Amino acid sequence: MAEVEARNLSIRYGEFTALEKLDLTVPHGQFLVLLGPSGCGKSTLLNSIAGLQPITSGQIWIGGKNVTWAEPKDRGIAMVFQSYALYPKMTVRQNLSFGLKVAGVKAAEIAQRVQRAAETLQLHTMLDRRPAELSGGQRQRVAIGRVLVREAEVYLYDEPLSNLDAQLRVELRREIKRLHRHLGSTSIYVTHDQVEALTLADMIAVMNKGRIEQLGSPEEIYERPATRYVAAFIGSPAMNFIDGDIAIEAGKPVFKWGQASIPLDRYGFAAGATPGKATLGVRPEHIAHGEHAGGQDFLVETTIDLLEPMGSDTLVWCRTKEGQQIGLRVPTELRPREGDAMPLGISVSSASLFDTASGLRL
Amino acid sequence: MSEQVLPLAASTAHHDGPRPATFSWERAGIYAFLLVASLFFLLPIYTMVSTSLKTMAEVRATNVLMPPLAPTIEAWGAAWNQACTGLDCDGVQVGFLNSLKIVVPVVVLSILVGALNGYVLSFWRFRGANLVFTVLMFGAFIPLQMVLYPLVRLWSSLGLYGSLPGLIAVHVIFGLPVVTLMYRNFYAGLPIEIFKAARVDGAGFWRIFWSIFVPMSAPITIVVVIWQTTGAWNDYILGLTFGGRENAPMTVQLNNIIASQTGERQFNVEMAATMLTAMVPLLVYMVSGRWFVRGITAGAVKG
Numbered sequence: 224m225a226e227v228e229a230r231n232l233s234i235r236y237g238e239f240t241a242l243e244k245l246d247l248t249v250p251h252g253q254f255l256v257l258l259g260p261s262g263c264g265k266s267t268l269l270n271s272i273a274g275l276q277p278i279t280s281g282q283i284w285i286g287g288k289n290v291t292w293a294e295p296k297d298r299g300i301a302m303v304f305q306s307y308a309l310y311p312k313m314t315v316r317q318n319l320s321f322g323l324k325v326a327g328v329k330a331a332e333i334a335q336r337v338q339r340a341a342e343t344l345q346l347h348t349m350l351d352r353r354p355a356e357l358s359g360g361q362r363q364r365v366a367i368g369r370v371l372v373r374e375a376e377v378y379l380y381d382e383p384l385s386n387l388d389a390q391l392r393v394e395l396r397r398e399i400k401r402l403h404r405h406l407g408s409t410s411i412y413v414t415h416d417q418v419e420a421l422t423l424a425d426m427i428a429v430m431n432k433g434r435i436e437q438l439g440s441p442e443e444i445y446e447r448p449a450t451r452y453v454a455a456f457i458g459s460p461a462m463n464f465i466d467g468d469i470a471i472e473a474g475k476p477v478f479k480w481g482q483a484s485i486p487l488d489r490y491g492f493a494a495g496a497t498p499g500k501a502t503l504g505v506r507p508e509h510i511a512h513g514e515h516a517g518g519q520d521f522l523v524e525t526t527i528d529l530l531e532p533m534g535s536d537t538l539v540w541c542r543t544k545e546g547q548q549i550g551l552r553v554p555t556e557l558r559p560r561e562g563d564a565m566p567l568g569i570s571v572s573s574a575s576l577f578d579t580a581s582g583l584r585l
Numbered sequence: 586m587s588e589q590v591l592p593l594a595a596s597t598a599h600h601d602g603p604r605p606a607t608f609s610w611e612r613a614g615i616y617a618f619l620l621v622a623s624l625f626f627l628l629p630i631y632t633m634v635s636t637s638l639k640t641m642a643e644v645r646a647t648n649v650l651m652p653p654l655a656p657t658i659e660a661w662g663a664a665w666n667q668a669c670t671g672l673d674c675d676g677v678q679v680g681f682l683n684s685l686k687i688v689v690p691v692v693v694l695s696i697l698v699g700a701l702n703g704y705v706l707s708f709w710r711f712r713g714a715n716l717v718f719t720v721l722m723f724g725a726f727i728p729l730q731m732v733l734y735p736l737v738r739l740w741s742s743l744g745l746y747g748s749l750p751g752l753i754a755v756h757v758i759f760g761l762p763v764v765t766l767m768y769r770n771f772y773a774g775l776p777i778e779i780f781k782a783a784r785v786d787g788a789g790f791w792r793i794f795w796s797i798f799v800p801m802s803a804p805i806t807i808v809v810v811i812w813q814t815t816g817a818w819n820d821y822i823l824g825l826t827f828g829g830r831e832n833a834p835m836t837v838q839l840n841n842i843i844a845s846q847t848g849e850r851q852f853n854v855e856m857a858a859t860m861l862t863a864m865v866p867l868l869v870y871m872v873s874g875r876w877f878v879r880g881i882t883a884g885a886v887k888g
Contacts, residue, residue: 275781296787308778312800321796322786369782381778 225286225299225376225409226251227272232281234267234433241267243433244281249426254403254410256420258456259430265413266381268430272411273302273379286376296326301375305382307362309354315341315365316350319372333372340371343402360391367399378403380412384419396422417457421445429453447575451582454504454575460538463510463549465503466579469496478503478576481545485521490571492585500579503571507538510551511568519568525549527563541565637661637856644852660853664861668854670841677858680838684818684865686749687834691756691817695764696809698757700802703768704794708780718769725762733826740827747829755827756817764809771805772798807876815866835862 227249234242242264249255257265270276272283274295282291290298309318319337328336341347344364354362363383370378380399384392400423403410414420420427421441429436429444429452437449448454454462467480469487476487476496480503487496511519525541528548532538536552539559543549549567553559576585632649638656639647647654666676673679705711706718736755737746745751775798783793824834833841839862843855870877 270781273781273785275784294787295781295785300785302782302785304778304782306776306778308776308782310779310783310797312797321783321788325787325792366782369786373786 228284230282233279235279252407254425256424256427257413258420258427263430264433265430269379269413274298299376301370301373302379303366303370303383305385307366311354314351319368336372340368344368359387376408378410449584451577460507460550462504462506469501470498502577502579504575507551509573516566516568519570521569523567525565527561527565633856637853639853661857664854664858668842671845677861680835683832684835688817690753692813694757695760695813699764700768702765703772706769707772721762749832752827755823811877814869818865
């Protein structure tokens with residue numbers, strides 16, 4: 224059993240605070256993705272769990288043991304790095320066995336484990352090659368293999384797919400997921416790519432400026448983002464944000480947007496509606512158009528401003544008379560044209576409302 | 586507008602394939618400069634080689650720019666094992682051996698200590714590492730003359746003055762700042778993730794150094810070998826000051842040969858002795874110049 228825990232963890236470099244009093248628990252066997260833009264502290268957090276990053280205060284616990292002061296090798300972890308970090312002068316076989324050799328594992332056992340990892344990752348034909356003779360995808364496979372042979376309890380991934388081209392990224396992503404299912408060990412995975420996060424994770428921690436903005440399942444993060452920051456970070460194209468006010472009309476909450484007022488009785492408020500400045504967030508894929516536009520909570524008249532064809536779908540950027548831009552996805556076979564009128568239907572039950580000042584979900 | 590564009594379009598219509606070469610004054614200037622520069626450097630070398638291949642009779646009879654009429658390597662033989670420094674007439678071979686005894690240990694020790702220093706300063710960042718590095722770099726810019734006398738006193742009180750180990754130690758110490766800088770910059774150019782991966786793999790300080798980074802250090806080690814070989818071989822002042830009579834390197838001996846001669850100056854032997862002394866650095870450059878450039882630029886591109 225290897226639960227990973229950060230307790231009240233702070234990391235500062237002089238004036239700069241990388242992590243601020245952070246608490247995080249990853250239950251055994253879970254796949255946690257740390258998601259955020261560069262500089263949000265996600266890699267720092269991962270490195271401190273690995274023991275590669277000195278911490279300022281707080282504790283790290285792995286498998287019920289306090290490993291705050293333990294060496295990386297004594298933490299029961301294995302790690303995959305963005306730049307593969309293979310030993311360039313060693314063959315694939317030597318790369319895979321190095322850690323085991325250092326640990327004093329018997330040669331026969333090493334050979335067996337290397338063979339098993341190589342077969343899992345289809346590396347057995349290139350065991351005697353040097354990293355320079357491998358393609359990017361093969362190199363990252365070797366890096367994953369080096370992690371496999373350690374048979375660790377916790378796997379740490381530091382943006383392992385960022386250096387690969389799009390197609391390989393998708394392939395290896397699937398392999399990593401399959402591997403995690405197969406091994407059943409705890410995994411922590413750092414990325415800035417929301418698709419990787421959504422596809423791989425059991426749990427996503429969205430990070431911002433050294434804090435965790437939201438920790439939850441991919442569905443929760445996508446459907447009920449806790450802050451406007453999370454809402455904007457997840458989803459492609461990004462969520463549409465409409466600034467307005469919440470008011471109570473005839474005892475019922477409404478969202479006032481210019482002349483319009485959108486009824487909010489079907490919106491699931493977290494703690495009742497209070498009047499004030501608010502931002503309505505609607506995902507492009509939740510906006511109804513054409514014949515479905517009428518049946519929603521609110522109908523808005525727009526004209527098509529710009530089209531971005533993406534194969535099966537086309538991103539349609541519309542503009543209201545007031546100049547508010549709204550993006551949505553439309554099946555390409557509907558053949559939208561720039562300049563056409565486009566009535567849009569917005570349903571508040573799938574939308575999100577944020578306090579404009581604090582950015583918190585209402 | 587369109588009248589101006591049309592003739593241009595017409596005149597470029599047949600342009601196809603690589604652009605033909607055209608004469609330019611810039612290019613002519615570059616070649617002229619290169620020619621003059623090569624003459625400037627080649628002329629002294631030519632004079633040395635041609636004089637060393639003449640007999641003394643011919644040296645006396647001919648102009649310094651004239652090629653040898655009957656080339657002979659007699660003077661080279663004389664320089665190697667007969668030329669006199671004071672009363673000893675054993676040629677520059679004595680100095681050659683002395684220089685070898687100095688240069689080989691200096692290069693080996695410089696590599697070991699420099700690589701280790703660079704490794705620590707790049708990866709095992711201890712508190713005050715930057716200060717240590719700054720102080721070390723400061724050492725690179727201290728004029729030798731400033732520390733010469735104190736060092737002589739220190740060495741003589743330690744019993745190292747005038748001994749081979751003492752001379753080697755001085756060379757290694759004075760070379761250390763630059764060699765450390767070379768290794769540090771080389772290691773700083775490697776992805777730190779390799780170091781992290783090795784630590785996760787459980788390797789310790791020495792294991793990571795010997796198994797991971799030493800095998801990767803070939804490009805910069807070649808640079809250091811060239812740098813320290815030429816530096817220690819061409820050195821004069823340290824050898825003169827710390828070597829004593831016994832360990833005088835080739836440069837010191839060459840100077841003694843040329844300075845101590847009485848009677849007629851044997852230009853041919855002196856030229857040959859000088860060529861012999863310059864031979865080692867010259868060979869090192871010729872053989873490894875390509876590697877030198879490659880090593881200097883190795884950090885710039887990912888291997």
